[in-house]
Amino acid sequence: MSNVSGNRSDDLLERVLPGSILCDMANDPVLTFTDKGIFCPAGGFYIDPWRPVDMALITHGHSDHARGGHNRYLATEAAMPVMRHRLGAIRGETLRFGDVRRIGGANVSFHPAGHLPGSAQIRVEVGGEVWVVSGDYKTEPDGLCEPFEPVRCHAFISECTFGLPVFNWTPQPEVMAQVNEWWAANAAAGRTSILGAYSLGKSQRILANVNPDIGPILTHGAVEATNRVLRGQGLSLPDTVWAGPDITAKTHPGALVIAPPSALNTPWAGRFTGASQAFASGWMAMRGVRRRRGLSQGFVLSDHADWAGLNWAIRATGAERVFVTHGYTQVFRRWLADQGYDAGIVETEYEGDEGETEDDIEVVE
Amino acid sequence: MIRFATLFDTLDRTTKTTVKVAALAAYFREAPEADRLWTIALLSGRRPKRAANSTELRTWAAEAAGIPLWLFEEAYPVVGDLSETIALVLPPPTGTSDLPLAAWIGSLIALIGQHADIRRRAILDAWDQLATNERFLYNKLITGGFRMGVSQGLMVRALSQATGHAETELAHRLMGDWTPATTDWAALIESADPAAEGARPYPFALATALDDPAALGEPAEWQAEWKWDGIRGQMIRRGETFALWSRGEELITDRFPDFAPLAQALPNGTVIDGEILAWDGNRPLPFARLQKRIGRLNVSRKLLAEAPAHLLAYDLLEEGGIDLRSLPLAERRARLEDLLNALPAGLPIGPSPAIGFADWEALARTRATARAEIAEGLMVKRLSSPYHVGRRRGDWWKWKLDPFTVDCVMLYAQSGSGRRANLFTDFTFAVQDGEALVPFTKAYSGLTDAEFNEITRWVRRNTLEKFGPVRRVPPELVFEIAFEGIQASPRHKSGIALRFPRMLRWRRDKPVTEIDTLDSLKALLARHS
Numbered sequence: 001m002s003n004v005s006g007n008r009s010d011d012l013l014e015r016v017l018p019g020s021i022l023c024d025m026a027n028d029p030v031l032t033f034t035d036k037g038i039f040c041p042a043g044g045f046y047i048d049p050w051r052p053v054d055m056a057l058i059t060h061g062h063s064d065h066a067r068g069g070h071n072r073y074l075a076t077e078a079a080m081p082v083m084r085h086r087l088g089a090i091r092g093e094t095l096r097f098g099d100v101r102r103i104g105g106a107n108v109s110f111h112p113a114g115h116l117p118g119s120a121q122i123r124v125e126v127g128g129e130v131w132v133v134s135g136d137y138k139t140e141p142d143g144l145c146e147p148f149e150p151v152r153c154h155a156f157i158s159e160c161t162f163g164l165p166v167f168n169w170t171p172q173p174e175v176m177a178q179v180n181e182w183w184a185a186n187a188a189a190g191r192t193s194i195l196g197a198y199s200l201g202k203s204q205r206i207l208a209n210v211n212p213d214i215g216p217i218l219t220h221g222a223v224e225a226t227n228r229v230l231r232g233q234g235l236s237l238p239d240t241v242w243a244g245p246d247i248t249a250k251t252h253p254g255a256l257v258i259a260p261p262s263a264l265n266t267p268w269a270g271r272f273t274g275a276s277q278a279f280a281s282g283w284m285a286m287r288g289v290r291r292r293r294g295l296s297q298g299f300v301l302s303d304h305a306d307w308a309g310l311n312w313a314i315r316a317t318g319a320e321r322v323f324v325t326h327g328y329t330q331v332f333r334r335w336l337a338d339q340g341y342d343a344g345i346v347e348t349e350y351e352g353d354e355g356e357t358e359d360d361i362e363v364v365e
Numbered sequence: 366m367i368r369f370a371t372l373f374d375t376l377d378r379t380t381k382t383t384v385k386v387a388a389l390a391a392y393f394r395e396a397p398e399a400d401r402l403w404t405i406a407l408l409s410g411r412r413p414k415r416a417a418n419s420t421e422l423r424t425w426a427a428e429a430a431g432i433p434l435w436l437f438e439e440a441y442p443v444v445g446d447l448s449e450t451i452a453l454v455l456p457p458p459t460g461t462s463d464l465p466l467a468a469w470i471g472s473l474i475a476l477i478g479q480h481a482d483i484r485r486r487a488i489l490d491a492w493d494q495l496a497t498n499e500r501f502l503y504n505k506l507i508t509g510g511f512r513m514g515v516s517q518g519l520m521v522r523a524l525s526q527a528t529g530h531a532e533t534e535l536a537h538r539l540m541g542d543w544t545p546a547t548t549d550w551a552a553l554i555e556s557a558d559p560a561a562e563g564a565r566p567y568p569f570a571l572a573t574a575l576d577d578p579a580a581l582g583e584p585a586e587w588q589a590e591w592k593w594d595g596i597r598g599q600m601i602r603r604g605e606t607f608a609l610w611s612r613g614e615e616l617i618t619d620r621f622p623d624f625a626p627l628a629q630a631l632p633n634g635t636v637i638d639g640e641i642l643a644w645d646g647n648r649p650l651p652f653a654r655l656q657k658r659i660g661r662l663n664v665s666r667k668l669l670a671e672a673p674a675h676l677l678a679y680d681l682l683e684e685g686g687i688d689l690r691s692l693p694l695a696e697r698r699a700r701l702e703d704l705l706n707a708l709p710a711g712l713p714i715g716p717s718p719a720i721g722f723a724d725w726e727a728l729a730r731t732r733a734t735a736r737a738e739i740a741e742g743l744m745v746k747r748l749s750s751p752y753h754v755g756r757r758r759g760d761w762w763k764w765k766l767d768p769f770t771v772d773c774v775m776l777y778a779q780s781g782s783g784r785r786a787n788l789f790t791d792f793t794f795a796v797q798d799g800e801a802l803v804p805f806t807k808a809y810s811g812l813t814d815a816e817f818n819e820i821t822r823w824v825r826r827n828t829l830e831k832f833g834p835v836r837r838v839p840p841e842l843v844f845e846i847a848f849e850g851i852q853a854s855p856r857h858k859s860g861i862a863l864r865f866p867r868m869l870r871w872r873r874d875k876p877v878t879e880i881d882t883l884d885s886l887k888a889l890l891a892r893h894s
């Protein structure tokens with residue numbers, strides 16, 4: 001694996017691909033939308049493709065964006081270790097944030113998306129025209145990953161998982177204060193606190209911001225495995241104990257257990273008798289969703305931009321054309337068109353990591 | 366409002382009735398009297414008149430949020446609740462308020478009849494002082510439909526814990542036409558009320574499902590009756606007290622003014638167990654007719670005339686003030702018939718007829734005709750049995766008809782609301798009509814959460830068209846739908862309407878080519894109407 005970016009002539013990613021020889025740079029758009037994913041004709045690469053391709057540029061390691069089976073991968077330095085952990089032996093190269101790599105007729109660079117450590121927006125420039133693919137992003141700094149940076153562009157392909165005006169996040173410090181309060185109250189009452197959070201991203205964000213003085217922190221195997229990878233690349237997280245089979249409410253009284261949402265209300269969680277279970281997700285903003293999960297508590301904490309965040313981010317790009325994907329696309333497109341944007345929809349197979357699908361979670365035990 | 370919002374959050378976050386009752390009881394002990402009274406009023410379906418209609422609320426909320434109305438309207442079905450949608454789209458409040466619940470309601474009442482500008486200003490001001498959860502409740506005060514996941518029964522239990530009065534007595538006290546404006550805590554809850562004390566019902570005896578009547582032995586030891594499809598009720602006349610209780614021990618006297626003449630006509634000290642039905646003069650009307658009346662606090666004269674209520678009596682529990690429940694059924698039944706025969710004609714009550722039968726096979730043939738009688742099946746009761754408390758296996762059996770079923774294919778999916786807001790749970794189904802598929806029913810229950818999850822993923826990947834919250838999908842997923850009845854319906858394209866349709870199974874094993882046809886449903890309709 002090479003961490004060196006730039007101009008190495010033998011770089012595998014720099015070779016012009018047969019497909020792109022045929023492309024007509026004057027007329028082709030910088031990016032096109034195919035049934036394999038977002039494609040750059042000038043560079044011959046795909047971004048977050050969902051069917052096997054030769055060259056895949058990956059925004060981040062969530063399973064709906066980083067899929068297996070591609071011939072070559074390019075991602076940020078901080079995103080690659082998790083991708084290797086999840087996808088096994090892949091042929092991949094990394095790029096530092098902000099460094100430019102020439103691929104065929106395109107200049108490519110990665111910019112922080114603020115979604116999780118290493119998550120990137122991908123900037124593609126062909127003949128002076130700049131398009132940016134947002135991947136998943138949030139605009140509030142979370143104290144863990146590289147904060148979102150708006151990138152000026154002509155066309156912006158934006159996710160809109162929470163693209164409705166009912167989604168307005170409470171600032172993270174307030175939400176984390178609620179989490180601390182809940183945990184402390186449970187600990188005082190002798191109850192375990194089980195907090196459902198996606199094993200990549202949300203779990204570490206909570207770890208990085210929770211008050212570790214309240215009690216011991218236990219982790220589900222899926223969370224602990226991801227922690228190990230991220231600690232290995234230099235991320236600092238408070239001490240956690242893998243909740244192996246011998247660990248119970250008795251061995252670690254008053255503990256906070258961080259587990260994938262799919263482990264809530266299962267026999268795995270059942271060993272912490274009398275525990276209070278909660279879920280941290282943007283969807284917890286809706287009462288109906290909280291009730292469906294039968295949880296006593298939901299914390300509205302999302303790694304995606306809220307309504308104001310999406311609008312701010314789009315404005316900050318200066319783009320005139322915006323394509324939306326991944327969420328309430330029809331409504332959000334119409335809203336953007338109302339605001340004077342040339343707005344379209346990209347049909348993708350990204351399913352979201354916010355509880356829309358629970359496939360994302362590998363339950364280890 | 367903060368105290369009330371905290372109560373609501375506690376009730377909302379638990380499914381444990383003990384926790385709910387404890388939280389409510391604490392509230393009834395600690396909250397100001399006016400707030401308690403309003404909470405009781407809200408939980409028993411009484412609410413202030415509307416200070417604003419839903420269109421005004423939507424318009425003002427969209428305005429305050431700085432979004433166009435169409436965008437508000439798109440968000441509403443996703444959230445599934447108007448009050449919540451408004452609470453979520455509004456910008457954060459710039460102030461706070463510690464006004465109690467009753468004061469907020471007072472300010473809403475004061476707005477009634479005012480010019481729209483004044484009401485708009487007041488409501489925007491209120492929104493700007495309330496946190497999201499308080500706003501949600503404030504909006505509910507305006508739009509009505511307060512549920513809070515608390516039945517009237519649970520509320521009464523909590524009130525009983527807080528006050529020390531018996532539940533049945535409290536339920537009776539809360540009856541009738543009061544509002545917090547016309548009474549106070551002392552008068553409603555604490556003053557002496559002998560009528561309330563006399564309304565105490567007996568626990569209902571319940572039956573167990575029967576599979577094979579042959580196991581019951583000698584037919585002569587049993588009595589059969591129709592299992593009517595109405596509302597099981599207990600009617601009480603003791604002195605000046607007249608009360609009608611539903612099986613959920615909800616006091617429903619006020620919902621059925623039809624029975625008022627019985628308050629005088631029944632002998633003093635009478636308690637009857639029976640079924641409340643909509644009545645055409647000689648026989649029951651389909652349940653749908655009664656259903657129109659359920660849930661309405663004030664039954665209009667028109668509804669009273671269209672679906673007059675009638676009690677078909679099953680059992681006599683008290684006569685002349687004496688508890689008869691330990692007597693054998695045969696004896697109670699004889700006394701019941703004597704009592705009813707002695708009543709003047711034209712009253713809305715009669716005995717539920719006993720069905721004679723020589724052997725179990727003959728009874729099975731009778732059962733098969735239940736739908737024509739507008740019954741759900743049969744009740745089979747041991748003639749020597751006492752009136753048990755609750756469900757006791759062995760003496761009382763219900764022998765229901767099997768539901769109808771139909772195999773059909775999903776055409777449209779819609780996301781649920783409330784508990785299932787981000788899942789596709791409401792489906793429209795079609796049967797075959799020649800080459801075409803004809804939609805004929807909707808159903809939204811019967812599958813597990815895991816199945817709804819899986820179908821939701823499938824719908825997302827296979828959407829052909831979106832119309833607001835509705836998605837058209839390829840006709841590929843086959844389901845078995847169960848239903849209780851079928852009616853002709855000119856309003857529907859298929860010409861039929863089903864009663865109580867629900868998904869019995871997701872038929873992954875069945876190809877679309879093998880689903881049922883419209884002709885087979887029409888044949889069923891011809892046989893059963």
Ligand SMILES: [Zn+2]
Nearest residue numbers: 062115136353
């Ligand atoms: Zn993601």
Ligand SMILES: [Zn+2]
Nearest residue numbers: 136350352353
């Ligand atoms: Zn995603």
